Amino acid sequence: MGIQRTFSIIKPDATRRNLTGKINAKFEDAGLRIVAQKRIHMTLAQAGEFYAVHKERPFFGELCEFMASEPVVVQVLEGEDAIAKNRLVMGATNPADAAAGTIRAEFAESVGENSVHGSDAPETAAEEIAYFFSGLELVG
Numbered sequence: 001m002g003i004q005r006t007f008s009i010i011k012p013d014a015t016r017r018n019l020t021g022k023i024n025a026k027f028e029d030a031g032l033r034i035v036a037q038k039r040i041h042m043t044l045a046q047a048g049e050f051y052a053v054h055k056e057r058p059f060f061g062e063l064c065e066f067m068a069s070e071p072v073v074v075q076v077l078e079g080e081d082a083i084a085k086n087r088l089v090m091g092a093t094n095p096a097d098a099a100a101g102t103i104r105a106e107f108a109e110s111v112g113e114n115s116v117h118g119s120d121a122p123e124t125a126a127e128e129i130a131y132f133f134s135g136l137e138l139v140g
């Protein structure tokens with residue numbers, strides 16, 4: 001698979017509980033390198049654009065309001081097979097289904113407030129990274 005980059009968000013439920021460092025330790029322990037990172041407070045419009053693929057879903061409004069409710073930490077993670085590796089470290093979307101030791105099993109509060117987002121494929125990773133970061137901000 002080779003070295004990949006993936007996009008990650010530490011969501012408001014996690015920043016509110018001061019879990020940024022604990023979540024970053026999970027990434028780093030798994031061999032993922034944080035090559036870009038910044039704390040931002042998204043507007044409702046930015047959250048809606050980012051999650052546009054989900055706009056027909058019944059939870060879209062709730063999802064966008066949550067993501068714009070408090071600061072998040074947006075990140076680029078780099079490593080061998082980074083997209084799949086990050087999804088393993090995050091665990092299943094619903095924390096009730098997440099494997100022991102994963103971020104969502106340990107920290108997520110619910111399916112909506114599930115502590116982290118990670119890209120699901122190389123194309124979405126590239127789009128999501130470009131939405132939040134310029135090339136100059138990626139320091140590998």
Ligand code: CMP
Binds near residue numbers: 062
């Ligand atoms: P994420 O990986 O950020 O991508 C889309 C998000 O939608 C997902 O994580 C969940 O947080 C959220 N989501 C998925 N299903 C539901 C649901 N049934 N209710 C509320 N939010 C959901």
